[in-house]
Amino acid sequence: MxxxxxxxxxxxxxxxxxxxxxxxxxxxxxxxxxxxxxxxxxxxxxxxxxxxxxxxxxxxxxxxxxxxxxxxxxxxxxxxxxxxxxxxxxxxxxxxxxxxxxxxxxxxxxxxxxxxxALPKYLGNFAYDDLSGLLGLDETTLAETGLPIDVITTGLPDIIVAVPNGYLDKIVIDEAALSEFCQQHNVIGVHAFELCEEQSELTASCRNFAPLVGIPEESATGSASGALACYLSKHVFVQQENHFKFEQGRAMGCSSHISASVYSDEQGVYKVLVGGxxxxxxxxxxxx
Structure with missing residues (x-):
């Protein structure tokens, strides 16, 4: 066959x-x-x-x-x-x-x-020092953002990690340790991002690492983009309707563009869209 x-x-x-x-x-x-x-x-x-x-x-x-x-x-x-x-x-x-x-x-x-x-589920969070060694960045560097490290799923559970501007490309993953960590905490991988300048057409640049399921790094991740959009709507752009544009894959030499929208009301998020x-x-x- x-x-x-x-x-x-x-x-x-x-x-x-x-x-x-x-x-x-x-x-x-x-x-x-x-x-x-x-x-x-x-x-x-x-x-x-x-x-x-x-x-x-x-x-x-x-x-x-x-x-x-x-x-x-x-x-x-x-x-x-x-x-x-x-x-x-x-x-x-x-x-x-x-x-x-x-x-x-x-x-x-x-x-x-x-x-x-799928509508977002917020599954908990981690301390900066839980992730710093896995990403090859100092705990104090991650803390500079002032943003939490959350586990969110809109289809697959990802760890959403903000890094200061200029540090995204400096991430060096410990694949074995990250795989063990993800297996222990029942998550797929890490979706790291840095916010872009306000005048940019892009909201954030991203990198995604899921060695546990055979993906050392991925150049565009739709499910994690939905989770990131929900994260940003909760912690950064707190309003009922948000439209984002993400770039991913730059570090791999194959930059991708992903659009994401989140719609909320008094009861919470009621629609998450990802496109391209x-x-x-x-x-x-x-x-x-």
Whole structure:
């Protein structure tokens, strides 16, 4: 049996940068073991598998090179960009079933994909000295921001860490120690950010590290961008409607642009959206 995978760059900026993902359509009959084999063969941080669903438009599962994860933002974007490009979907609103829940996706006329994410759950926080050694930065450096280190999930639990301006590219991860820490605390990884200057079109520059699930560093992370947007809405930009633009991947030489919006009322956050563009890289045939 030969499986065809579409290779897609998600959250690209002017058709460059972005984060590559694999997309396998008509994956209904594939076992989890076969999906993992395919994901390993492709070698990207995540590969998405699209199947039929009796209640919503699609069921989508996500595999890293080591395991299945509940959700992946950039792979979701890759899925719907592929379905649109292949003429299988028109612009409009669709629903995907994931292990993180039923999540809506909108395809715009120009091909921009906007994904609903799960509403945020705030799962606790850490002290500066808990993370400083894992990031290769001094505790006093992290404390300069005055911002907390929170664990937030809008699909996957990430540790959100602010660093002072100019320190993002100085982070040096201890991968073994970070993996052990994340496993111990039941989180996926660290999403570090530095706020941009007020006159910039960007809100923040980001780096994401998830060696526990086989991702030393990722150039665009949709789920963590939703978590960061909720973090910023809680601690920095405290208002009922926020629209952010994040840059990620600069340190990897493939800068990506991710949009994120958070809508709140007196009861809290009621909608989280993450979006961007994708471009087709090619296809890969995999023999099982």
């Amino acid at each position: 030969t499986i065809t995978a579409f290779l897609v760059n998600s959250f690209s900026a002017n058709n460059s940068g972005g984060n590559p993902a694999g997309v396998v359509l008509n994956a209904d009959k594939l076992t989890n073991a076969e999906k993992l084999t395919i994901a390993k063969e492709i070698g990207y941080s995540e590969t998405a598998f699209v199947a039929q669903d009796h209640e919503v438009d699609f069921a989508v599962s996500f595999f890293t090179t080591t395991e299945e994860v509940d959700f992946c933002g950039h792979a979701t974007l890759a899925v719907f960009a592929t379905l649109f490009e292949q003429g299988l979907l028109k612009p409009g609103y669709y629903t995907q079933r994931t292990k993180a829940g039923l999540l809506g996706v909108t395809i715009a006329e120009d091909g921009q994909i906007t994904m609903e994410q 563009y994708a471009n087709h890289l090619g296809i890969q045939n995999i023999a099982l």
